[in-house]
Amino acid sequence: MPSVAKQKMGGLFRHRNFRHFWLADAISQVGTRVSGTAISLLVVITLHASTFEVSVLRTLQTLAYLLIGLQAGAWCDRVRNRPVLVGADLGRAVALGSIPVAAVFGALTIWQVYAAVFVAGVLTVFFDVAHQSFLPRLVPKADLIEGNAKLKFSTSAAALVGPGLGGLLVQWLAAPVAVLVDAVSYLWSAAWLSTVRVREVVAPEHREATLRAQIREGLRLVLRHPVLRAIALNNMVSALFSSAYLAISTLFLVRVIGLSAGAVGLLGSLGLVGALLGSVLARRLSSKVGAARLLVTVAVVEGLAYLLVPLTGPGWQLAWYVVAGLFTSTCVIIVIVLQVSFQQTLCPDHLLGRMNATMNFLYWGAAPVGSLLAGVLATGIGLRPMLWVAGAGMLLAAVPLLASPLRRMVDLPAGEDQPVSR
Numbered sequence: 001m002p003s004v005a006k007q008k009m010g011g012l013f014r015h016r017n018f019r020h021f022w023l024a025d026a027i028s029q030v031g032t033r034v035s036g037t038a039i040s041l042l043v044v045i046t047l048h049a050s051t052f053e054v055s056v057l058r059t060l061q062t063l064a065y066l067l068i069g070l071q072a073g074a075w076c077d078r079v080r081n082r083p084v085l086v087g088a089d090l091g092r093a094v095a096l097g098s099i100p101v102a103a104v105f106g107a108l109t110i111w112q113v114y115a116a117v118f119v120a121g122v123l124t125v126f127f128d129v130a131h132q133s134f135l136p137r138l139v140p141k142a143d144l145i146e147g148n149a150k151l152k153f154s155t156s157a158a159a160l161v162g163p164g165l166g167g168l169l170v171q172w173l174a175a176p177v178a179v180l181v182d183a184v185s186y187l188w189s190a191a192w193l194s195t196v197r198v199r200e201v202v203a204p205e206h207r208e209a210t211l212r213a214q215i216r217e218g219l220r221l222v223l224r225h226p227v228l229r230a231i232a233l234n235n236m237v238s239a240l241f242s243s244a245y246l247a248i249s250t251l252f253l254v255r256v257i258g259l260s261a262g263a264v265g266l267l268g269s270l271g272l273v274g275a276l277l278g279s280v281l282a283r284r285l286s287s288k289v290g291a292a293r294l295l296v297t298v299a300v301v302e303g304l305a306y307l308l309v310p311l312t313g314p315g316w317q318l319a320w321y322v323v324a325g326l327f328t329s330t331c332v333i334i335v336i337v338l339q340v341s342f343q344q345t346l347c348p349d350h351l352l353g354r355m356n357a358t359m360n361f362l363y364w365g366a367a368p369v370g371s372l373l374a375g376v377l378a379t380g381i382g383l384r385p386m387l388w389v390a391g392a393g394m395l396l397a398a399v400p401l402l403a404s405p406l407r408r409m410v411d412l413p414a415g416e417d418q419p420v421s422r
Contacts, residue, residue, distance in 0.1 A: 012146055017138045017196050024192035025131075025151055028089070029158035031185025034169065035096060038178030039117065042099070046175055047110050060114055064121040065364035072125045073357020074214035077350060080200040081130040081137070082193060088127035089190035095119040097183035103176035128360060133352035136344045137198055144341040145291060149282040152337050156275035218354025222362075227346060230404030231339050232359060234299065234397050236366045241393030242332075243370030244377075244386070245306065252383045253321070257314060267321060274326040278333030286338065292409035295338040296401045302331035303395030310387040 012018045043049040043057055076084055095116045102108040139147050169178035222228045253259045253267070286294050305327035312321040347355040378386040401407070 012139060012143055012150060015139060015143075017198055018147060018150075020192050020195050021134070021138055022150055022154065024085075024089075024189040024196075026154040026158075028185045028189035029154050031182035031188075033158045034185075035179050035182030038169065038175045038182070039099075039113065042175035042179065043110060043113055046103075047108070047113070049110055053110060057114065057117060060118045061121050062364055062367075063118065064125045065360055068122065069125055069129075069357050069361035069364065070215045070218070070354075071357075072129050073218055073354040073360075076126065076129045076133060076353030076357070077214065077218075081134040081353075082196060082198065082200065084126055084130040085134065086190045086193050088123040088130070089186040089193065091123045092120045092127075093183045093186035093190070095123070096179055096186070100176035100180040100183070103174075108176070125357075125360075129353050129357045132340060132344070132356040136349065136352065137200060138196070141345050144344050145286055145337060146283045148337045148340050148344075149279050152282070152333050153276065153279035156272065156279050156333060214354060218351060218358050221347065221351055221355055222358045225346065226405050227342060228355070230400040230406060231342065232362050233400035235339070235359060235363045237397035237400070238394060239363045239366040240370040240373070241306075241390045241397065243367040244374035244393070245309070245390040247371040247374040248378050248383055248386055248390075249309070251378075252312075252387060256383055257312060257318070267318075267325065270322055270325060272329060274329030275333045277326075278330040279337065281330070282334045282337040285334070286411075290410035291338050291341065292406045292411055295335060295342070296398070296406050298331045298334045298338075299398040299401050300395070302328055302335065303391070303398050305331060306394040307388070307391035309391060310384050 013022070039057070043053065049057070099108065099113060099116050102112055135147050135151075136144065169181065222232050253263075259267075289297075305324050308320045308324035308327075312318060312324075343355060343359065344352065374386055374390070377389065381389075
């Protein structure tokens, strides 16, 4: 099927279903980032949570990926994805909307916040799996890189403006009001998703298979396919060492470099500018040098960029951190766009949910291990040496890609398109 982007000026934004899909995602991403900041401030400032209680909150936000990640993938392959997306949005709106309602009546407790966040996290697992599986049903495979790049641009922009907006809303109004913004954004997303018109067909034989057999089928696909296996290993190692880096980077800037909280926040925002740049460059660079060649190259550059962070010092040496942040955030978005596009192209349509769930499970399974590893090792060897370890690990993450067939490929393999609605 010819590319929609090549058929019409304006690319995928001229594609009605993709445009509505993107509009649903864009505002919802901003709301999620606002809420992430607001809920943290809510439990710290309003509910006077302890350090342990805050750590429990962060754990509950992603715990569902480990508990039901694989099952969610198998289940999403049994049903049409659009109703899953709409239902998850409505459920998250109710779960998070309960927080400001309870606050109005003076009945808000840390346990309700925990419950709301955990329920929202469970629904997010289903949403994320269905979301990644739905795009190939909207657009031809030739447009997947552009589609993923546009979606990642929204994510990067939300990451740039959302936390600051959340902080301002908490300061000007109140934390529960900022959480309400996220609940309303989920209603916005559900409304736009309900207008997407695409024919989804679930094969009867996949409805009849047992859940355990379907999970095994998804695992086998990822572990036996040489390219998908390389991407999965890259994700696991990257999650392990990037989580280790994130766990100690703020501590390093404050205690070793001596920066203020405001300066640390500014450096974080500068890094996110690179994420916007990466979402813009992903499609352009892949069309010039080839998606496979670009993926391998950028993965190596990302690892090298992480090795600049331990060079950071006071004064002009702070430039090492800025340059590293710009390069790493640019590279990580390009890698994600290309990896997801490869996954969607190589995976049979009826296995998309399980493949995406397997990838998410492996990633989120490694992330908390990396955070714990950083805490243990940094205590023994120090913060700067631990950053060298994290940087070396991020460079090591490129090895599975270099050792895979991707090294000999130039572009995305030709994929057989599913029926696409205009």
